[in-house]
Amino acid sequence: MIDTPSRIDSEVDVLYCTVHPSVETSLRCNKCGRPMCTKCAVRTPVGYRCRECVRGQQAAFYNAGTMDVVVQGVVSVILGAIAGGLVGLIGLGLGFWGWFITFWAGSAAGALIADIAHRAVSRRRSRYTWMVVAGGVGVGALLVLPVALLGGNIIGWGIYGFMAVSAAIGRLRFGR
Numbered sequence: 260m261i262d263t264p265s266r267i268d269s270e271v272d273v274l275y276c277t278v279h280p281s282v283e284t285s286l287r288c289n290k291c292g293r294p295m296c297t298k299c300a301v302r303t304p305v306g307y308r309c310r311e312c313v314r315g316q317q318a319a320f321y322n323a324g325t326m327d328v329v330v331q332g333v334v335s336v337i338l339g340a341i342a343g344g345l346v347g348l349i350g351l352g353l354g355f356w357g358w359f360i361t362f363w364a365g366s367a368a369g370a371l372i373a374d375i376a377h378r379a380v381s382r383r384r385s386r387y388t389w390m391v392v393a394g395g396v397g398v399g400a401l402l403v404l405p406v407a408l409l410g411g412n413i414i415g416w417g418i419y420g421f422m423a424v425s426a427a428i429g430r431l432r433f434g435r
């Protein structure tokens with residue numbers, strides 16, 4: 260009463276990888292169903308998939324065009340400069356409390372700018388969104404550096420820049 264090997268073999272489909280036709284496999288992509296070898300299989304939260312299907316998923320997730328990225332950059336620079344100027348003014352002459360408020364306001368401003376920049380392009384995403392927006396906020400802060408220097412609020416400026424850029428990154432770094 261022992262199963263013969265031939266019976267077992269007949270029940271297992273021998274497949275060949277679509278990309279590497281000489282490699283035997285028993286794996287199939289769970290999206291498109293094509294046979295794939297272990298080298299071609301990509302582990303995703305929803306099971307093993309072929310590289311092409313994974314690439315398709317990423318393309319659908321990152322749906323922003325070049326224009327969107329430019330718009331996000333410009334919006335971030337302008338708003339970053341305005342927020343930097345305002346926060347710098349609030350913090351002026353308040354000493355320690357000014358820095359305390361700047362710390363909070365910088366973080367809030369960074370998150371708000373990230374949201375606005377995201378909405379400005381109908382929430383389309385790109386691989387570079389977080390870099391462009393964070394960079395834009397940083398450039399905006401640099402534009403108001405002369406104001407901070409004139410006002411003698413260089414520490415407040417530094418706090419604002421750091422908090423705003425970190426908050427923008429935290430807001431927009433999708434799917435890490």
Ligand SMILES: [Zn+2]
Binds near residue numbers: 288290291292312
């Ligand atoms: Zn597939």
Ligand SMILES: [Zn+2]
Binds near residue numbers: 276277278298299
């Ligand atoms: Zn393969």
